[in-house]
Amino acid sequence: MKVLMFYELAEDGLSKARAHATSHQARLREFHGRGVLLMAGPYGAPPVGALGVFTSRAAAEEFARDDPFMLNGVVGKCTIHEWNEDLA
Template sequence: MRALLARFLMKYLMFYELAADGLSKAQANFPAHQARLVEFHKAGTLLMAGPYGAPPIGAIGIFTSRAAAEAFVAGDPFVINGVVGKYSIHDWSEALAP
């Protein structure tokens, strides 16, 4: 199985779930959260990110390393200030990578 996974490009998925009162806190924390997204994207460690659901119930980020995903979460104003109620980071093998 390990040899098979080595054929694919490993990425790391970060899942956020909104806190019960997260939407009410999101607007005040969005500028700092957005700046963090841009910082990690410019560094090349955050490939894409965004909310899911309508209205949003959470967000997904795709990172190039587990360390980058963990660093992002550790300093994200959405996590620090209670917009996010729960998060997780998972290994992901990108099957369609060139």
């Protein structure tokens, strides 16, 4: 089982993203380096949100709790869902 974390941009989130991108990306690299974040990235053109694939709910919650995008109003909504991947 994996855990999906969905970010939805705040109404004015895109305009705030650039100012916090470096610290957000550092957090992504930290969690990926620990092996608890498998992949992440924005979706939509232009972006309307982002998706992260984590190894546990605890890791996804920890990431979101102190993510600069969450703390500085880039993200308007965060949801976390369990995902039973099926490779068949």
